[in-house]
Amino acid sequence: MATADRPRRPKPGRIPITQLAPTTPNGYPSKAFDGEVITFGATVFREGHGIIGADLVLERPDGGTRTVPLTLVAPGTDRYEATVQVDHVGVWSWHVESFSDDWATWVHAARLKIAAGVDTEATLLDGGVLLDRLASETDSPAAVRAAARIRDTSLEPAERLAAIDDARITGEVEDSPLTSLRTHSPTQLLDVERTRAGVGAWYEFFPRSEGAKKNADGSWKSGDFRTAARRLPAVARMGFDVVYLPPIHPIGTTARKGPNNTLTPGPHDPGSPWAIGSADGGHDAIHPDLGTEDDFREFVETAKNTGMEVALDFALQCSPDHPWVTEHPDWFTQRADGSIATAENPPKRYQDIYPIQFDADPEGLVAEVLRVLRHWMSFGVRIFRVDNPHTKPLWFWERVIREIRDEHPDTVFLAEAFTRPAMMRALAEVGFQQSYTYFTWRNTREEIESYFDELSHETSAYLRPNLFVNTPDILTEYLQFGGRAGYKIRAALAATGAPTWGMYSGYELFEDVARPGSEENIDNEKYEYKPRDFALAEAEGASLAPYVTMLNRFRAAHPALRQLRNLHVHHAEDPAIVVYSKHLPGRFVRSGRDDTVIVVANVDPHSARETTVHLDLGALGLATEEPFDVRDVVTGQRFVWGSSNYVRLDAFQEPVHLLVVEGPHR
Numbered sequence: 001m002a003t004a005d006r007p008r009r010p011k012p013g014r015i016p017i018t019q020l021a022p023t024t025p026n027g028y029p030s031k032a033f034d035g036e037v038i039t040f041g042a043t044v045f046r047e048g049h050g051i052i053g054a055d056l057v058l059e060r061p062d063g064g065t066r067t068v069p070l071t072l073v074a075p076g077t078d079r080y081e082a083t084v085q086v087d088h089v090g091v092w093s094w095h096v097e098s099f100s101d102d103w104a105t106w107v108h109a110a111r112l113k114i115a116a117g118v119d120t121e122a123t124l125l126d127g128g129v130l131l132d133r134l135a136s137e138t139d140s141p142a143a144v145r146a147a148a149r150i151r152d153t154s155l156e157p158a159e160r161l162a163a164i165d166d167a168r169i170t171g172e173v174e175d176s177p178l179t180s181l182r183t184h185s186p187t188q189l190l191d192v193e194r195t196r197a198g199v200g201a202w203y204e205f206f207p208r209s210e211g212a213k214k215n216a217d218g219s220w221k222s223g224d225f226r227t228a229a230r231r232l233p234a235v236a237r238m239g240f241d242v243v244y245l246p247p248i249h250p251i252g253t254t255a256r257k258g259p260n261n262t263l264t265p266g267p268h269d270p271g272s273p274w275a276i277g278s279a280d281g282g283h284d285a286i287h288p289d290l291g292t293e294d295d296f297r298e299f300v301e302t303a304k305n306t307g308m309e310v311a312l313d314f315a316l317q318c319s320p321d322h323p324w325v326t327e328h329p330d331w332f333t334q335r336a337d338g339s340i341a342t343a344e345n346p347p348k349r350y351q352d353i354y355p356i357q358f359d360a361d362p363e364g365l366v367a368e369v370l371r372v373l374r375h376w377m378s379f380g381v382r383i384f385r386v387d388n389p390h391t392k393p394l395w396f397w398e399r400v401i402r403e404i405r406d407e408h409p410d411t412v413f414l415a416e417a418f419t420r421p422a423m424m425r426a427l428a429e430v431g432f433q434q435s436y437t438y439f440t441w442r443n444t445r446e447e448i449e450s451y452f453d454e455l456s457h458e459t460s461a462y463l464r465p466n467l468f469v470n471t472p473d474i475l476t477e478y479l480q481f482g483g484r485a486g487y488k489i490r491a492a493l494a495a496t497g498a499p500t501w502g503m504y505s506g507y508e509l510f511e512d513v514a515r516p517g518s519e520e521n522i523d524n525e526k527y528e529y530k531p532r533d534f535a536l537a538e539a540e541g542a543s544l545a546p547y548v549t550m551l552n553r554f555r556a557a558h559p560a561l562r563q564l565r566n567l568h569v570h571h572a573e574d575p576a577i578v579v580y581s582k583h584l585p586g587r588f589v590r591s592g593r594d595d596t597v598i599v600v601a602n603v604d605p606h607s608a609r610e611t612t613v614h615l616d617l618g619a620l621g622l623a624t625e626e627p628f629d630v631r632d633v634v635t636g637q638r639f640v641w642g643s644s645n646y647v648r649l650d651a652f653q654e655p656v657h658l659l660v661v662e663g664p665h666r
Contacts, residue, residue, distance in 0.1 A: 013183035015052055015098040019043040019079075020185060022461035028429045029189035030461040032086050033198030037563055037588050041081040042070065042096040042185065051104040053179070054080045055097045061090025061192075070096065085588045089409065092190040099179040106130055110161060120157045124150050127164065130178055134169075138176050142168040196242070196309065196383070197412045197433040198464050199562045201495070201552050202502030203240040204471070205231065207248065207290055207299075208270060209505075212529040219268045220529050222289035225299040232299075234534065236306035238545055239552020243303055244311040244385055244502070246472070246526075247273040248296070250280035250287050252319020255342075255351040259528050260515050263351065272526050274315050274387065275352035277322025283372045293379070300380045311414070312376055315387035316369065317343060318354045324368075330360040358393050369400055377404075383412045386432070390417040394430050401431030414466055428463035434500060437465045439493075443478045445578050445603055449569045452497050452580060456567035464564065467494035468502040475521045478605075480514050485605035485651035487512075487544055492656040495551040496582070496599050499562045506530070508544040509537050554633050554658055560584035560595040568619040574611030576604040577647065583621050594621050596661035598630065602649035610648045617643055620661060627665040633658045640665045 021041045022030040032038055044054045054070040070080035086092065106127055113123045131147035134140060149155070149163040163169075211227025214220050235243055251271040258265030265271065270289075280288055286296055300310050318324055324331055325340070332354050333341040343350040358365060373384070389397055404411050415432040417424050428435050442451045455465045469490045470479060479486055487510055494501040506525070509532060515522040523530070537543040555561045560582040570579040583596045598620070602609045622628060627642045634654050639645070641659075649655050 013098070013185075014181045015044065015046045015100065015183045017042050017044050017054070017096050017098050017183060017185040020096060020188060022190070023188060024429050024462045025425070026429055028462065029091065029191040031198075031433070031464065032190055032192045033464075034087065034089050034192060034195045035085065035562070036192075036198060036565075037083060037085045037584065038190075038565065039081050039083045040068075040070070040094065040096075041073075041079060042098075043078050044070075044080050044096070044098045045078040046098075046100070049105075051101045051108060053099055053101045053104075053177075055099075056082045056084070057095050057097060058084065059093045060088050061092060062088065083585075086190070086192045089192055089194055092192055093187050094190060095187045096185040098183045098185075099177075100181040101177065102180055103130060103134075103173050103178040107164065114157050114161050117157075121153075124157060124160050127161075131164075131169075133178060134172060134176070137178075138172050140168070140172050142166055143172065193412075193433060194410050196410075198564065199499040200242050200466075201240045201555065202242040202244050202311065202466065202468070202500070203235045203238070203505065204244040204246070204502065205235075205505035206246055206273070206525055206530070208273075208287075209525060209530045209532070212531045214529070218266075220270070222270065222529065223531070224289060225291040225295040229299050229302045231534075232303050232306050232308065236308055238508075238549045239556065241308050242311050242383060242502075243308050244383075245313060247276055247313045247315050248286055248290055249273070249276045249283055250278040250285055251275055252278050252321035252352060254320040257352050257527050260522065260524060261527060269528060272352060273313075274317065274526070275319040275350075276315060276317065277319045277324065279321065282318070282323045284375045297379050304380070309383055310381055311383035311385050311412075312381050313387060314373070314384040316356055316392060317387070318356070319352055320354060322354070325354065328361065328364065331356050331365060333357045355391060358396055362396070366396065366399060370403060373400070373404055374407075377408060377411070382408065382410050383414070385414045385416055387416050389415045389427055389432070390419040390423045394426055397427060397432070398430035405431070425459060425463055428459070434464045434466045436468060439465065439467045439497070440469070440471075440474050440476055443476070443603065445572075445575055448493065448497075448578050448603065449580070452567055453569055455498065456564055460565045464500065465498045466500045466502055467498045468504070469494050470504050470507050472504055472524060472526050473520055475512065475514050475519055477519065480512050480519075482605035483512075484510060484544075485655045488547055489601055489603055489605055489651075489655050491544065491548060491551060492599070492658065493578070493601060493603075495555055496561055496597070496658070497567065497580075499564050503548070506532065508548055509534070509542070510544065550633070551658075554597075558582075558595050558597050558660070559589055560597055568616065570598075570616055570619070571614045572600070572611050572647070573614075574609050576602055576607075576609050577611050577613065577649070578603055579613050579615075581615070581620055583619060585621060594661075596620050598657070598659040598661065600647055600649065600657040600659065602651055602655045605651045605655065608648065608650035608652070610646070613645045613647050615641070615643050615645070622661075629662040629665050630659040631662055633660060638662075 024030050040056050046052050056068040058066045068082045070082045073079040110123050113119050128147050128151045131143050135143035146163040150160045207228035208222045210231045211223035252275045256265045256271040258269045303310050335341050340354050343353040343355045412433045414434040415427045416436050442448050513522050538545050566582050568581050572579045578601045581598045586592045586594045589595050627640050630641050631638050
């Protein structure tokens with residue numbers, strides 16, 4: 001093959017820089033949130049024995065530039081890193097600069113050679129040249145004197161070399177390094193979003209159930225935005241900051257589902273909110289039973305006044321009665337018999353839902369979806385939980401999210417995509433700020449530790465996990481049979497394993513009865529009204545609300561828990577004990593003190609477990625083997641711990657230790 005025909009290949013720099021991090025697999029900007037602590041890294045090396053160094057150069061969206069020295073992680077690894085807290089919303093750019101450290105290289109060689117009496121004169125003269133350079137660049141009298149002394153042949157070589165031991169010379173070299181062969185890595189982008197894009201506690205409830213009442217004839221009076229607003233203060237008191245609503249739009253009547261997903265609804269059954277659209281309107285309309293646009297606007301304002309944001313479900317699908325079905329028939333898949341294809345996930349079939357197909361009129365669909373999103377954003381909504389985004393093309397989401405965020409950078413999209421890893425990761429790359437995860441089905445120690453490690457490290461540059469413990473569709477076997485302990489364990493893991501977690505209403509009431517043969521609640525709220533007496537349950541001690549409140553207060557009190565990338569898995573000898581920590585150095589904490597928490601969980605909800613927990617003290621920011629004090633925020637107990645510690649966790653009492661490291665034991 002002729003040289004001109006050969007494919008282009010990247011050229012290594014003079015001092016090669018490889019394996020930059022954080023980056024994404026396909027070249028999209030990596031992600032961060034305001035206040036996130038990020039480790040930047042690169043592999044840097046060169047030929048020969050010369051000493052090298054590397055700097056991280058960060059440019060903020062406002063144009064300010066910051067240079068941070070990168071530190072060699074460990075001798076022989078060639079891996080250099082620096083940890084930085086980003087503090088400004090917008091798109092940052094960054095690159096790594098490698099260089100030859102001429103001064104350090106010469107000093108290292110000179111000390112060896114002079115001590116061995118090898119090549120002394122030439123080596124000392126080389127040092128004089130470097131000192132001349134320092135004097136020129138810094139206008140340093142100390143460098144001038146040192147250069148003269150190192151050239152003074154009347155002195156012994158060791159005396160001449162001692163000239164560089166002057167503290168003024170050391171300080172000047174630190175301030176004005178003598179470097180050469182600087183090499184610039186490719187520039188990378190980092191999209192820093194508002195804190196809520198990466199940190200939050202979500203609570204899902206159905207407005208129609210809040211305040212719903214059954215009449216004597218079997219009909220119902222639906223709850224509405226006004227009655228639902230009465231629930232908001234209680235949700236806020238539990239420490240949640242996002243209240244998420246299923247679709248609030250009119251519901252179709254054709255093929256409407258009845259209780260427990262039956263095909264035979266009664267005359268008073270409300271149908272699934274995800275079967276969107278009727279004669280009352282489509283995606284830009286409110287179900288008449290829920291109230292008016294003014295009522296919804298007041299609901300959003302009430303949530304704001306309690307310290308919460310409203311997240312709306314955005315389900316891009318239609319009931320057969322949706323206006324789009326007649327106005328845009330080409331947006332749906334026509335079957336050979338003339339019917340429109342319904343949604344399905346074999347063997348499941350959703351007779352009440354038509355999915356969208358995107359190839360006949362892509363521009364029309366994009367325009368309409370943007371219009372609908374802007375409509376709800378006009379009410380102050382900035383968070384959308386997107387239903388089944390993996391059944392729509394990637395190009396569509398990339399464009400829609402990009403255009404919305406160009407107008408409103410504070411918008412957050414959560415991908416509800418329980419699907420193959422490649423698609424879940426791709427959706428995160430193209431723009432979704434948050435993602436549902438497989439956490440719900442990761443229940444054993446091995447599964448939890450492996451998955452938490454993956455989320456906090458392997459994919460953390462672009463996929464932000466939102467760890468929901470349950471949903472209207474998901475009641476796992478673990479929760480069905482785990483009892484109160486199982487509910488505590490899953491909530492504690494979710495609340496501490498990632499900066500964002502969530503729960504669906506009813507979780508705090510231990511609603512654990514499934515429809516036979518499914519992982520879904522019986523008498524599912526998707527298909528019927530479900531009023532609950534939360535206050536009575538709490539008064540009778542039958543509510544998890546106090547425990548959930550404690551978890552959210554724990555998160556609020558410890559900034560280490562509001563980070564994703566700092567999770568470190570430790571080891572326990574018992575196969576049912578999970579142990580991990582989150583550590584945040586004091587330089588990133590407002591108080592100036594290190595913040596370190598340790599979570600130890602017995603994930604077997606049916607037993608008491610005893611074991612020894614072995615800790616990596618370096619991951620806790622502890623430099624020595626000295627004992628240290630920890631406090632369990634669940635029970636208030638205090639313990640003196642070290643690198644190896646006895647633990648007993650009884651699932652029928654408290655299955656989880658939430659430990660705060662309080663400092664060295666006195």
